[in-house]
Amino acid sequence: MSVPHVIVVGAGSTGAATAHDLALRELRVTVIERGEVASGTTGRNHCLLHSGGRYCVTDRESAIECIDENMTLRKIMPDLLELNDGLFVALTEADFAFKDRFLEGCAACHIPARDIPVKRALAMEPYLNPATLAAVQVPDGVFEPFRFCLAFLATARRYGAVVRRYTEVTDFIFSGKSVTGVKVKDRRTGETETLGADLVVNAAGPWAGEIASKAGVSVPEVPTAGVMVTLDCRLNNMVLNRLNKPSDGDIVVPQRATSVIGTTSWTVEDPDLITIPPEHVARMISQGEQLLPPVRKVPMRAKMAVARPLIARSGVDAREVSRTFECFDHAADGVNGFITIAGGKTTTARAMAERVADIVCEKLAIAAVCQTRDVPLASYRLFYQ
């Protein structure tokens, strides 16, 4: 039997990691991406390499995924991370009261957390609000989402994967109830083409529903936008979080020579065009100012908004929706050979890829095991060579 061919739709973090995992398992892989690598949700993310601290009280499943993947990524992409840890700081009595639950959550999820003296926290972070009541240090980090994807794809390509950018899926090809390929259109030339596949993996993030609908199925996803504001200078060395349940503007991620304040949350109809509400930007500044008082004095460098691919749960608010991921085998909807991987976050992209690749291998009856925990990634620069 010839090597099965899997088409991965989307070259964000999920698609890139999935292509990488499948290629390492020696499958024939083609990635279809309608724009540049990471031009959707992944590109415009907060760049936070989660320690899991952010979810250890409200969403332990996500928190454990995060800390596991955090440690794995340190091994496979050491040169692509800013590793300066993070601080969860209490600014109010309510924050302070949250500390015990936070430490308990960290312990339960095996997140190394250290309750450090406020004076020391202020020495580490000179611009931190001097009214800080408590600070807990966790192994947060910072990555570069674009290069994160390029590194996975460059490695996948080394193992034979093909990445087709500026190419969009226009339709699915069926044989009976099974997907046997996709129709694609090259946006640069306008040419259309049919690609055969033994299986199609939909990793289109908030656009997964749109792709799934072309195959006549649906995905319970709610594109939920968030605003981030980038400052024209770096005010913190470490990632700074409010020591409380996740809420708007409670995190400042430093990156390179900037600090990025995030984020808000609202449901959008069309993830293609999101207008940034000015009041969200104003809220980021006023919330960021609470953590780092000089925020308002610093010029703004950029502001951005993008839709997250949250999985819908009836009767649950967007902030409460689990940040974990889910695989949907559309055989359950009567369509074979088509899987959607939805939800999740860039920090856990490799784990998502592992899960979906396991399902792919099971469906194709291939006995290959996941190797992505240990294989160091190739240089992201090779993607363009």
Added chain:
Amino acid sequence: MATLNYPKIRRAGRWFDVRRRRLGMWAYTLNRITGIGLVVYLYLHLGVLSLLARGQSSWDSFVSLARSPFYLGLDVVLLAGILIHGLNGLRIALTGFDVGVRAQKALFGILMLAAAVALIAAALKIFGD
């Protein structure tokens, strides 16, 4: 228009394209134009000097021609080229030794001002005689 794999000679036009560029690009372009011009002049000059080998009459008839206002005007152009190339060359030499890199714009401005002053003085002298 973008660079659509044009032949090199066409792309070399960009050496002289100062539209919406900064002062450094003007310096680059001026240096290149004057440099090429001075090489051409050098060989013309050497060619003309061969008249000296032909004897007194050929040279002296050339000299009387070269004392016309037209030739004196060309002399001013030549001098302008020399001053721009020479003084900007000092900027290139200094910055190339990592001296005054941050002040390169000011350096260029001052040197070109000096060039202008010297040129005006020389022009007055040339036409004044």
Added chain:
Amino acid sequence: MENPFAEEPKATSAWLWQVFTGVGLVILLGLHFMANHFIAKGGLRDFADVVAYLRNPIVLVLELLFLVFVTTHALLGVRAVLLDFGFSESIEKRLSRALTVVGVLTIGYGLWLTWNIIR
């Protein structure tokens, strides 16, 4: 790893020569211009004047030095412009050799001319 400094770093040398001759020219060309076009009456010397001028040994040395400097500087400059075209290495080598020949011929011509004038 091979040591790139085991051999003479040619690219650096070429640039240093360019600067050295350039700075030299600022002085020599200044003198040349002054002597031949400003001090000389009417802006140019007539034949007899040129012969007398060049028979002065200090002038002769300075003018010959000027010839060598100006030729070196000009041809290194032409070479730099040609290198900016990023031709293949074999073409670059041939161009460099051709420019060396041009330089030798130029200086030779200058010497011949000077000898013809002062003898």
Added chain:
Amino acid sequence: MISMKMLEIPLQIFRYREGEPPHYDIFTVQVADTAHVIDAMDAVWATRDRSFTFRRACHHSSCGSCSLRINGVEKLPCITRVMDVWDGHAPVRLDPLRNFPVVSDLVVDVSAFFQRMSAAGMTITRSAEPSLPLSVDDLAATGVLSRPVEVPESLSRFNRFENCIECAICMSACPTMATDEKFLGPAGLAAIYRARQKADNPSDVAHLLGLADGEHGVWRCHSAFECTAACPQAVDPAGKIMALRRELIARRFKVAARAAAVVPRTRNYSAPAGPTKHGGNGA
């Protein structure tokens, strides 16, 4: 609600498809007056023409992918405000970067850039750098002064990414780059400079300086300083090129001095020199 003033802004966009002659299209789109150029491009794609192709990822000057020319000058549209480049009447012109093959519309093939960065081999993480202020511009301008910073117990020092975001703007701005495909280019040379600063092994230093010293290394720069003027990240490639030259010249004279010595003691000229004066703020 904070009221949002909307603008009708015309964009004149370079369009190119393989095999067809390039042309410009004019699109008028509606964006907020606080929008950046990338938002206007997004609006063109989302509401006017789905065949319009451009590169982008992060929208906050971190990925370096969206670089192009706005009214002829290299910029990152993600940090360039519409109001800063639009005079209120004439269309804002968008062209692809120069000195790269155009793939389609505003997309260029940047492989030549990444080949150079690979050759330089600079890792994008840096360490042993000063921590705050870590800004592109001096913090003093914002009225905030730096203080000495303690490093967490778990770390030996803070680290952060290099300033260079590999946007290739410098290669588009450089006049030498127009004709010389062999030139290592501003970013490549700045990366060599940074890699050389980080290198602790003499043979690595010798290798890096050897790269910089080729005919198509630092000596192809003719001091236009356009790279430094265009760089959105204050990398100052021209400054780095000059710092490399300084070190190369110093070595050249050392080599000459040794060659002139009556008894050459050693043939190894690759001992590392001290850091040059731009040591503090690298690429």
